[in-house]
Amino acid sequence: MRKLLLGDEAIAQGAIDAGLSGVYAYPGTPSTEITEYIQGYCAATGAKLHNHWCTNEKTAMEAALGMSFAGKRALVCMKHVGMNVAADPFVNSSITGVNGGIVVLVADDPLMYSSQDEQDTRFYGKFAMLPILEPSTQQEAYDMMSYAYNMSESLKLPVLMRTVTRLAHSRAVIEMQPQREQNSLNPVNGTRDWVLLPAIARRRYAGLIERQPEIRKLAEESPFNMFKAPAKRFQIGAVACGNTYNYLSECYPDGIPFPVLKLSQYPVPQGTVRTMAEQCDSIMIIEDGQPFVEEQLAGILPTECRIIGRLTGELPRQGELNPDIIRVALGLDILPHADVAQHVANRPPSLCQGCGHRSVYEAINLVLKDYKDAKVFGDIGCYTLGALPPYQALDSTVDMGASITMAKGAADAGVFPAVAIIGDSTFTHSGMTGLLDAVNENAPITVIISDNLTTAMTGGQDSAGTNKFEAICRGLGVDSEHLKVVVPLPQNMEEITRTLREEIEYKGLSVIIPRRECIQTLTRKAKQKAKNQGNEN
Amino acid sequence: MKTDIVLAGVGGQGILSIATVIGQAAFKEGLYIKQAEVHGMSQRGGYVQATLRISDKPIASDLISLGQADVIIGMEPMEALRNREMLSENGWIITSSNPLVNIKDYPELEDIYRELRESKNVILIDTNMIGSENKMVKAVNMILLGAASRALSCVSFENICDSVKTIFASKGEAVIDMNIRALEIGRNCK
Numbered sequence: 001m002r003k004l005l006l007g008d009e010a011i012a013q014g015a016i017d018a019g020l021s022g023v024y025a026y027p028g029t030p031s032t033e034i035t036e037y038i039q040g041y042c043a044a045t046g047a048k049l050h051n052h053w054c055t056n057e058k059t060a061m062e063a064a065l066g067m068s069f070a071g072k073r074a075l076v077c078m079k080h081v082g083m084n085v086a087a088d089p090f091v092n093s094s095i096t097g098v099n100g101g102i103v104v105l106v107a108d109d110p111l112m113y114s115s116q117d118e119q120d121t122r123f124y125g126k127f128a129m130l131p132i133l134e135p136s137t138q139q140e141a142y143d144m145m146s147y148a149y150n151m152s153e154s155l156k157l158p159v160l161m162r163t164v165t166r167l168a169h170s171r172a173v174i175e176m177q178p179q180r181e182q183n184s185l186n187p188v189n190g191t192r193d194w195v196l197l198p199a200i201a202r203r204r205y206a207g208l209i210e211r212q213p214e215i216r217k218l219a220e221e222s223p224f225n226m227f228k229a230p231a232k233r234f235q236i237g238a239v240a241c242g243n244t245y246n247y248l249s250e251c252y253p254d255g256i257p258f259p260v261l262k263l264s265q266y267p268v269p270q271g272t273v274r275t276m277a278e279q280c281d282s283i284m285i286i287e288d289g290q291p292f293v294e295e296q297l298a299g300i301l302p303t304e305c306r307i308i309g310r311l312t313g314e315l316p317r318q319g320e321l322n323p324d325i326i327r328v329a330l331g332l333d334i335l336p337h338a339d340v341a342q343h344v345a346n347r348p349p350s351l352c353q354g355c356g357h358r359s360v361y362e363a364i365n366l367v368l369k370d371y372k373d374a375k376v377f378g379d380i381g382c383y384t385l386g387a388l389p390p391y392q393a394l395d396s397t398v399d400m401g402a403s404i405t406m407a408k409g410a411a412d413a414g415v416f417p418a419v420a421i422i423g424d425s426t427f428t429h430s431g432m433t434g435l436l437d438a439v440n441e442n443a444p445i446t447v448i449i450s451d452n453l454t455t456a457m458t459g460g461q462d463s464a465g466t467n468k469f470e471a472i473c474r475g476l477g478v479d480s481e482h483l484k485v486v487v488p489l490p491q492n493m494e495e496i497t498r499t500l501r502e503e504i505e506y507k508g509l510s511v512i513i514p515r516r517e518c519i520q521t522l523t524r525k526a527k528q529k530a531k532n533q534g535n536e537n
Numbered sequence: 538m539k540t541d542i543v544l545a546g547v548g549g550q551g552i553l554s555i556a557t558v559i560g561q562a563a564f565k566e567g568l569y570i571k572q573a574e575v576h577g578m579s580q581r582g583g584y585v586q587a588t589l590r591i592s593d594k595p596i597a598s599d600l601i602s603l604g605q606a607d608v609i610i611g612m613e614p615m616e617a618l619r620n621r622e623m624l625s626e627n628g629w630i631i632t633s634s635n636p637l638v639n640i641k642d643y644p645e646l647e648d649i650y651r652e653l654r655e656s657k658n659v660i661l662i663d664t665n666m667i668g669s670e671n672k673m674v675k676a677v678n679m680i681l682l683g684a685a686s687r688a689l690s691c692v693s694f695e696n697i698c699d700s701v702k703t704i705f706a707s708k709g710e711a712v713i714d715m716n717i718r719a720l721e722i723g724r725n726c727k
Binding site for chain 1: 547548560561564569570571572573574575576581582583584597598599600602603604605615616618619621622623624625626639640641642643644645648649652655656707708709
């Protein structure tokens with residue numbers, strides 16, 4: 001059977017067809033559509049597999065580890081920065097190993113289309129000493145899921161799969177395979193391998209090291225790595241990682257005229273690269289993300305073969321690659337094209353008309369113009385757009401949850417007023433623990449939890465704390481006297497600004513929750529309701 | 538046979554719907570497809586671009602190279618113009634003439650039109666006017682697709698209409714009819 005699918009959807013369908021029992025994820029561009037596809041699949045077919053969103057990537061990774069412990073196949077999905085949150089259980093999962101197969105799917109975002117950094121997840125795979133897969137096409141992404149689960153269960157280790165925005169958010173036709181049954185319940189029994197006390201962990205780590213030659217051999221012989229080399233001497237060869245192989249192929253419609261290794265399974269197959277180095281004066285390393293392969297090869301090759309790429313300047317040090325960049329790097333001509341147009345202005349994204357965050361920023365700006373030393377610490381979500389005109393209201397945005405903790409640190413140092421603004425989903429993801437720090441010292445900061453009842457930026461997924469925020473804050477110890485709820489509408493501006501002013505003046509911790517549903521999810525629900533009523537009539 | 542298409546507009550204008558309809562039509566014709574989209578942050582009132590490559594032979598890159606696009610379909614004239622480097626020498630720009638002004642420094646419209654017309658083959662369509670004359674303001678993207686369909690030799694108009702029926706199936710007959718009518722009006726507009 002054939003389907004036209006996004007790269008993300010191909011991954012989801014591949015996991016389902018590989019006998020998946022549960023997906024565990026927190027939304028994050030460009031990985032969100034994997035879990036959404038599985039949710040849609042379950043709703044349409046009644047298939048029984050776990051697909052509820054998790055509170056953050058760490059809880060997702062741990063739950064997947066639990067499902068694996070019980071003998072079943074689990075998928076963990078996140079964007080690249082989510083891996084920083086999941087890193088503790090991820091790295092330790094290479095020490096526990098797996099029972100049912102685990103695939104950890106991480107979507108990197110070269111050029112930061114929707115992210116704060118360009119970190120390359122392959123480093124995490126190497127760090128944890130696990131096999132890494134990097135699909136070059138949507139079909140390969142689909143095919144790799146079944147391969148990855150089988151490899152995970154035969155190695156008894158999780159498998160890391162890295163994809164990038166371009167593949168995640170591009171559609172192609174996929175040829176599907178018959179679906180495999182889910183594993184039956186078969187929990188780990190009669191062993192303490194998963195109890196990572198130092199003595200046990202030492203033994204398990206030795207086992208992980210012992211299996212490295214086997215993991216390297218799998219990469220050396222991988223069906224997804226392809227080495228084409230006519231037997232003669234060349235000035236240049238190339239290693240093309242994941243989807244960059246497509247860009248390289250695009251530059252040579254009649255076939256690539258020099259040795260090339262298409263690299264989609266790691267560790268880097270050193271044997272293949274050595275063979276190539278004997279044939280070529282230099283090897284260009286083409287990789288989206290950071291110079292992961294380039295750095296490694298610079299150390300393992302005979303010195304007469306030059307390794308070139310992002311580090312040596314032939315390719316740009318940062319940003320997403322494309323066929324034109326590779327053409328230039330290889331000394332080929334770019335096709336004739338028009339100049340850049342003159343009459344084109346930048347059009348940055350902005351908060352929707354009618355969005356509740358707008359009233360929140362308006363209130364912040366109205367009140368803080370009377371406090372010239374005020375600093376506002378932002379967070380990750382739609383409301384990060386409050387940093388842009390017309391509001392320009394933010395002094396920082398760093399990572400999920402950093403608004404509260406940075407405001408506290410700044411207040412500790414003497415900043416007044418220190419205001420934190422964080423969204424509802426980001427607050428439950430990583431803000432609650434920071435709020436407890438602030439409670440414990442009654443830090444003189446004002447925390448605004450701008451609650452729109454959804455995870456809006458990624459398209460309106462369920463938010464873990466909806467209807468629970470007052471209870472969570474009180475439970476953490478926030479004083480009820482300084483826990484206020486307002487409705488962020490223009491007509492309530494007087495009340496909102498008065499509340500904000502009072503709480504800033506209070507020399508202790510305050511939490512203000514402006515609450516109004518996201519205009520996008522509200523519109524979607526209204527349409528759905530109208531349609532349902534139409535169907536009833 | 539290969540057709541490389543760039544779709545450009547502002548978040549919320551229905552660029553991804555156009556891409557989905559053409560992609561589905563190409564799927565029905567059994568062609569190879571690569572359709573790259575941008576999701577996430579830029580959707581919020583910002584510049585949105587999608588690319589669509591259709592061919593009877595396997596396609597390597599998800600991205601289109603400079604000077605290679607056969608067609609630029611624009612829901613907004615400045616956004617169509619932004620992509621003109623992508624256009625091949627004999628390629629077509631088919632764009633709505635209606636500006637969406639949500640920024641302070643939006644250029645003079647006449648300058649945009651003039652620069653657009655520097656390309657060899659340009660069609661500007663007042664989709665808003667056609668939309669309101671025909672009471673289909675919610676289907677202006679399909680009016681534009683109808684007009685652009687004349688430059689899309691790789692997929693038949695019949696298959697474009699069929700994929701609208703498939704994609705909008707859950708939205709009811711009335712929505713499907715309006716979108717099909719919009720496609721036809723666009724295809725026949727001068």
